[in-house]
Amino acid sequence: MPRFTEEQLNQMCRPASDTEETKLQNAEAILRKALSSSTIVQSSKYEIFGQGSYANNTNIRLNSDIDINVCYTDGFYYKIPEGKTANEYGLGNPTDYSFQAFKTNIEEMLVAYYGRSEVIRKNKCLTIKGNTNRIQIDVVPTWRYRRYDYANNRTYSEGVVLYGDDNQYKQVINYPKQHITNGISKNTDALRRFKRLTRIFKNVRIRMDNDSYHPNENITSFLLECLAFNVPTSTYVKNRYTCSWNDILKDSIYYLWDNTKEDSTTYNEWGEVSELLYLMRGHKWSRQDVHDYMYWMWNYLQLG
Numbered sequence: 001m002p003r004f005t006e007e008q009l010n011q012m013c014r015p016a017s018d019t020e021e022t023k024l025q026n027a028e029a030i031l032r033k034a035l036s037s038s039t040i041v042q043s044s045k046y047e048i049f050g051q052g053s054y055a056n057n058t059n060i061r062l063n064s065d066i067d068i069n070v071c072y073t074d075g076f077y078y079k080i081p082e083g084k085t086a087n088e089y090g091l092g093n094p095t096d097y098s099f100q101a102f103k104t105n106i107e108e109m110l111v112a113y114y115g116r117s118e119v120i121r122k123n124k125c126l127t128i129k130g131n132t133n134r135i136q137i138d139v140v141p142t143w144r145y146r147r148y149d150y151a152n153n154r155t156y157s158e159g160v161v162l163y164g165d166d167n168q169y170k171q172v173i174n175y176p177k178q179h180i181t182n183g184i185s186k187n188t189d190a191l192r193r194f195k196r197l198t199r200i201f202k203n204v205r206i207r208m209d210n211d212s213y214h215p216n217e218n219i220t221s222f223l224l225e226c227l228a229f230n231v232p233t234s235t236y237v238k239n240r241y242t243c244s245w246n247d248i249l250k251d252s253i254y255y256l257w258d259n260t261k262e263d264s265t266t267y268n269e270w271g272e273v274s275e276l277l278y279l280m281r282g283h284k285w286s287r288q289d290v291h292d293y294m295y296w297m298w299n300y301l302q303l304g
Contacts, residue, residue, distance in 0.1 A: 002246045003302040009245035012203040013196035016059050024050045027066045027137050031128075034113040035070070040105045045074040051140065051176035056183050056273075058198045058225055060206075065127075065136035069160060069176060072102045076144035077161045077171070081151045089154050099163050103141040110139065123164045124172065145173055147276075157276055175274035182273050186229055190236035197236070197248060198228045204297060214296040218285040226279045227256055227290065230270045250303050257294035260287050 004012070028048055036043055052067030053059035075095045080086065107126050110119045120127040122138075130136030142160035149157065159175035187194045201224040209215045231252040238251065259266040267287055270279040280287060 001302065002304075003300065004246075006245055009200055009249075012060075012200045013245065014199070015057060016061055016064070020054055020057055020059065023135060024054050024066060027054075027068055027135060030134060031068050031070070031137060031139065034128075035106070035109050037113050038109040040109050041072075041102065045072060047071045047073050049177070051174075051179075052138075053221065053225075055176070055180055056195075056225070058183075058195050058202070058221075060199050060202050065130070065138050067125075067138045067140055069140045069142055070106055071160050072099075072141070072143045076146050076158075078146040078148065078156070080148045084148075084151060089148055099141075099143050099161070100168060102143065103162075106139065106141045121165070123166050124162060142174075145171075147173075159274075159276065173277070175272075175276045178274040178276055179272070182275055183225075183229070186233070186273075189233050191240065191243075193236040193243065193248065194228055194231075197231070197245075197252060198225045200245065200249070201225075201228055204301065208297065208300055211300075213300050214293075216289055216293055218289045219293050220285070223279075223283075223285055223290075226270070226272050228252070229273045230279065231255055246301075246303065249301060250298075253294050253298050253301075253303070257291060257298065260291035260294065262287075 028050060032043075032048055035041075035046075035048075047070075049055075049069050049071070050067065051069045053064065054066045075097060077099075078086075078089075078091065080089055080091075103126070107119065107121055110126060110128060114128060118129050120129065124140065126139040126141065128134075128137040128139060140162065142162045145159045145161035146156040147159065148154065157175065157178075159173055159178070161174075162172050163170065164172065183195070202221050205219060205221075205224060232255065235251045235255060236248065239247075258264070267280050267290070268278075271277065272279050280290075
């Protein structure tokens with residue numbers, strides 16, 4: 001018999017509350033107000049938008065912090081095909097302003113508004129402490145990033161880039177807007193079951209960790225969302241009119257376990273939700289991590 005009843009799984013698949021969008025809008029409004037009170041960086045030179053589990057509507061904790069991207073839009077970093085030159089893509093001269101300067105300027109603006117004690121500079125973000133009046137906000141300064149994929153035209157994919165304080169030469173590139181768009185599309189095609197399964201995966205991971213049942217720090221919430229994204233849509237809609245979460249868990253976990261076997265090649269082509277970065281290349285998790293975790297999750301859930 002499965003460990004969790006359908007009623008329990010239905011509880012797990014729900015959002016932390018019905019007010020995620022409101023909380024995100026409020027956090028963005030708070031940040032806009034704080035930054036607009038300073039002219040260190042003019043508001044016309046940056047864009048503010050949500051990212052992470054709140055923006056993607058996959059969060060499971062009421063008290064989880066909110067990630068807000070502050071993206072510098074008056075310049076961009078780029079990557080062009082090997083052997084090509086910037087002039088061939090109409091790219092002008094480099095600016096003297098840098099990512100590090102932008103992050104420091106945003107920090108100065110937040111400190112001027114909230115006070116030094118309320119703003120913590122971290123490796124990849126600036127944290128505004130939460131209190132009784134506001135939720136904790138992780139402000140993520142980024143620059144625009146263009147990836148030119150083709151040698152013979154100027155078409156590019158636009159994302160964001162940042163550099164951690166611990167390594168100011170290593171780029172961290174993401175495509176948060178495409179992540180949101182593709183997540184919504186997958187969820188629609190999957191009869192709204194993709195994001196619900198993502199929340200179940202996250203809740204089960206917490207329970208496994210709390211029970212000290214084969215915990216693995218490489219299995220992150222982001223990875224679980226991307227794995228759920230790579231489960232075929234047909235698995236979600238196998239039965240369009242009734243939804244058995246234990247059946248969906250069986251099919252999805254088996255699919256992920258089976259396609260991360262040592263002789264499989266499928267996993268190597270899986271993408272992040274943005275579909276612009278590979279999921280199983282260049283991350284801290286490995287094929288073996290995912291394969292083993294699916295095995296232990298199956299057993300933990302007592303799926304048979």
